[in-house]
Amino acid sequence: MPTAGPVGIRAVVFDFYGTLARMVEPLPPDHRPIFDRRGLSAQGARWGDQWTVGPAEGEEHADHSVSELDYHRWELGRLRRRARDCGVPDGELEGLVEEIDRAMKAVRLELFEDTLPVLGELRARGLLLGICSNWFWNLEDCLREVGLDGSVDVVVGSARAGARKPHPLIYRTLLERCRLPPEQVLFVGDMWAPDVLGPLTAGMRSVHLSRPDPAVLGSEPPLVDGAARIRGLGELLTLVASGAAAGPADCG
Incomplete structure (x- = not known):
């Protein structure tokens, strides 16, 4: 003690x-080029600030924090829902959200x-x-x-x-x-x-x-x-x- x-x-x-x-530096890559490379510039413009896609201040998520796998699934699910709301086609969702997830965490x-x-x-x-x-x-x-x-x-x-x-x-x-x-x-x-x-x-x-x-x-x-x-x-x-x-x- x-x-x-x-x-x-x-x-x-x-x-x-x-x-x-x-x-x-180098800072995490901006999300816009990720969308642009996939021909999704319009959807990228709707996405908004790349730092606002995570949990909000004060948010509780205990049900998703039982393991690293469960938590990562929850993270990807949040990104997937946001991408779908921005008009990203279903065929582009998985690759897009996985790349965005990696980019957000590429922090030095x-x-x-x-x-x-x-x-x-x-x-x-x-x-x-x-x-x-x-x-x-x-x-x-x-x-x-x-x-x-x-x-x-x-x-x-x-x-x-x-x-x-x-x-x-x-x-x-x-x-x-x-x-x-x-x-x-x-x-x-x-x-x-x-x-x-x-x-x-x-x-x-x-x-x-x-x-x-x-x-x-x-x-x-x-x-x-x-x-x-x-x-x-x-x-x-x-x-x-x-x-x-x-x-x-x-x-x-």
């Missing part, structure tokens, strides 16, 4: 993408420069470390690829947990894995609802990371009780040491 930190904090849990890691990531030093310092202070992310089934593989394997104690991804932040199920899963009461867990992330409001509702404290160079553009609402805001992970060390995470604070 980790030793108690200031103001009772025993664990610090991080969002993954946008908080610890960002996307770098790298850690922010402050990630490893901050994780190392927090571990040296005896805190339990975790990652809780809305991500594909392969979250653990991605952590290994960027060099985070062994750097955290608990990993909870939405695909396996059965729900996406800010659904309560994913936070319950996280707290069960941490084996700590929520008031002893500090959640750090860059997105307001999934990483600040959701954890607060689950009883945790939260820190909103608002980087000057965000990986994802997000809102910066006024802080609420139980939350703080930082501009880089390095500021988290001072925040945790001082106990400022117990109430509204802006370290920027």
